[in-house]
Amino acid sequence: MSVAPKREDYDVVVIGAGPAGLAAAATSAEAGLSTLLLDENAGPGGQVFRAISSTPVTDRSQLGADYWVGAELVQSLRASTAEVIHRATVWSLDRNLDIAVSIGGASAFVKAKRVILATGALERPFAIPGWTLPGVMTAGAAQTMLKSSGLVPDGRTAIAGQGPLLWLLAAQILRLGGRIDRILDTTERGNYLAALPHAFAFLTSPYFTKGLSMMREVKAKVEVVSGVTELAAAGEGQLAGVSYVAGGKRETIAVDLLLLHQGVVPNVNLAMSAGIEHRWDDLQLCWSPVLDANGSSSVAGIAIAGDGAGIGGANAAVVRGRIAARAAVEALAPAAAAKLPALATLRRDLAKAERGRVFLDTLFRPAPQFRIPSGDTIVCRCEEVTANDVLESVAIGATGPNQLKAYRRTGMGPCQGRLCGLTVTELMAQARGKTPQEIGYYRLRAPVKPITLAELAAVPKTEEDVKAVVRG
Amino acid sequence: MFRRSEQDKRPPVQIFVDGVVVAAREGDTVSAALLASGQDARRSTAVSGAPRLPYCMMGVCFDCLVTIDGVGNRQGCLVPVAEGMQIEIQKGKREIGR
Numbered sequence: 114m115s116v117a118p119k120r121e122d123y124d125v126v127v128i129g130a131g132p133a134g135l136a137a138a139a140t141s142a143e144a145g146l147s148t149l150l151l152d153e154n155a156g157p158g159g160q161v162f163r164a165i166s167s168t169p170v171t172d173r174s175q176l177g178a179d180y181w182v183g184a185e186l187v188q189s190l191r192a193s194t195a196e197v198i199h200r201a202t203v204w205s206l207d208r209n210l211d212i213a214v215s216i217g218g219a220s221a222f223v224k225a226k227r228v229i230l231a232t233g234a235l236e237r238p239f240a241i242p243g244w245t246l247p248g249v250m251t252a253g254a255a256q257t258m259l260k261s262s263g264l265v266p267d268g269r270t271a272i273a274g275q276g277p278l279l280w281l282l283a284a285q286i287l288r289l290g291g292r293i294d295r296i297l298d299t300t301e302r303g304n305y306l307a308a309l310p311h312a313f314a315f316l317t318s319p320y321f322t323k324g325l326s327m328m329r330e331v332k333a334k335v336e337v338v339s340g341v342t343e344l345a346a347a348g349e350g351q352l353a354g355v356s357y358v359a360g361g362k363r364e365t366i367a368v369d370l371l372l373l374h375q376g377v378v379p380n381v382n383l384a385m386s387a388g389i390e391h392r393w394d395d396l397q398l399c400w401s402p403v404l405d406a407n408g409s410s411s412v413a414g415i416a417i418a419g420d421g422a423g424i425g426g427a428n429a430a431v432v433r434g435r436i437a438a439r440a441a442v443e444a445l446a447p448a449a450a451a452k453l454p455a456l457a458t459l460r461r462d463l464a465k466a467e468r469g470r471v472f473l474d475t476l477f478r479p480a481p482q483f484r485i486p487s488g489d490t491i492v493c494r495c496e497e498v499t500a501n502d503v504l505e506s507v508a509i510g511a512t513g514p515n516q517l518k519a520y521r522r523t524g525m526g527p528c529q530g531r532l533c534g535l536t537v538t539e540l541m542a543q544a545r546g547k548t549p550q551e552i553g554y555y556r557l558r559a560p561v562k563p564i565t566l567a568e569l570a571a572v573p574k575t576e577e578d579v580k581a582v583v584r585g
Numbered sequence: 586m587f588r589r590s591e592q593d594k595r596p597p598v599q600i601f602v603d604g605v606v607v608a609a610r611e612g613d614t615v616s617a618a619l620l621a622s623g624q625d626a627r628r629s630t631a632v633s634g635a636p637r638l639p640y641c642m643m644g645v646c647f648d649c650l651v652t653i654d655g656v657g658n659r660q661g662c663l664v665p666v667a668e669g670m671q672i673e674i675q676k677g678k679r680e681i682g683r
Binding site: 496 | 586587588589590591592593594595610612613614617618620621627630632633635636637638639640641642643644645646647648650658662663665
């Protein structure tokens with residue numbers, strides 16, 4: 114099952130088999146470039162098309178037409194000559210485009226002429242009191258189980274937060290006969306007004322009618338509480354209830370499962386560890402890589418496509434994947450680029466796919482109290498560090514996330530800051546009266562996913578490597 | 586917390602959780618199989634011993650850490666089940682040598 118890469122060198126290595134990676138790898142291979150696609154999951158699809166080749170949810174109307182688009186992408190990839198390895202975790206990428214990947218407990222090393230990072234997004238941290246309790250999960254987690262294993266909530270269930278995925282998940286759970294007791298909508302009232310100037314683009318985008326019909330479908334079956342301004346999960350060793358404030362009134366309901374979601378943010382770990390410059394995005398409230406129009410990053414030879422390049426959604430991800438791959442083909446085999454769709458066509462496709470995005474970003478901009486926790490709410494899940502711990506460290510001199518590691522070990526657990534990084538940046542920025550850009554982010558380094566010392570020790574060594582560390 | 590959809594026709598796979606037989610399905614990840622089993626699958630953290638269950642199910646949060654076939658600290662949400670697989674709910678830190 115676990116197969117190492119067939120070669121040591123490739124023209125193009127694509128990392129991540131979601132919408133952007135599938136499109137990029139197929140495009141690059143179709144143009145005749147030797148192409149390797151590495152992906153951490155058991156099958157293609159990434160998160161949005163998760164389990165597209167294996168889902169037990171075979172009634173197509175339940176997951177929806179937007180999901181099944183993924184099947185065509187996988188088909189194009191499989192028809193191409195691209196080499197695809199799943200359950201392959203890339204743990205290092207450097208400026209020389211050397212890649213280390215762990216496959217079946219052993220590491221392999223490949224070199225690329227071009228790398229296309231398609232590592233996608235992850236859900237924004239949602240640090241409320243009790244979010245580490247068993248029974249609190251992300252909406253994306255529930256959707257992953259629904260798509261890949263046909264699992265639906267059957268106990269008392271609440272979904273809290275905001276954004277398109279929340280409504281899509283709710284609709285899918287209901288279509289599969291699952292249970293949702295209440296939806297707690299945290300969208301700030303003021304966001305509706307702020308989003309208004311961008312409404313025209315949204316009203317004329319495909320998101321509008323789809324979104325509206327999905328919300329109607331859900332609201333017909335589930336009690337929705339809007340204007341939620343406070344949220345807390347409670348229980349002793351297990352989630353027992355969620356309390357919330359809406360319209361100034363506090364209410365507590367007993368639940369077994371609480372699904373949280375307040376949008377997605379780029380998964381930056383591999384890109385940052387390769388030294389790619391990122392900047393704070395004031396609209397999307399996250400770190401986004403600095404890229405040119407082709408997706409090329411500040412590190413020569415590395416492009417980023419898909420939501421890792423800034424959140425744009427699945428349709429935009431596919432086009433960005435094609436644009437990045439086209440740029441690689443133009444650089445490595447210019448003659449073959451003529452066979453690919455013209456750049457102007459791709460740019461038009463991208464503009465169409467990105468239509469309405471600013472409206473969504475503005476409307477679903479998470480409220481400060483759900484991004485910047487206080488008191489003894491846990492910020493860093495791995496090292497169990499609270500908001501107060503962080504603030505106390507700031508008070509005695511911690512200036513940014515990297516100093517904070519020395520004070521509190523935040524970001525030094527196995528998740529390597531994926532679940533606390535944004536919270537720490539925004540919390541420290543607020544405490545120190547600085548912008549997130551000024552405060553910065555964790556300095557990320559390889560290995561970006563933990564690997565065992567045994568695996569590292571088994572890595573092939575040259576005589577020089579050995580001499581460098583052996584005494585005498 | 587979760588139940589399986591009736592339309593799920595995937596073949597069964599038998600795994601063992603702390604020695605107890607659990608019926609999983611082909612294509613389940615270890616974490617999905619644990620959450621569907623109805624068993625107490627709470628691990629405890631290395632830092633304070635607090636109980637946890639998987640949070641993200643996509644390989645980023647590490648709250649699904651579990652011992653699989655004698656190897657600790659595996660991300661259960663990324664590992665597909667296999668016939669006869671031995672799962673141990675990991676309490677605290679990974680032990681040296683496993």
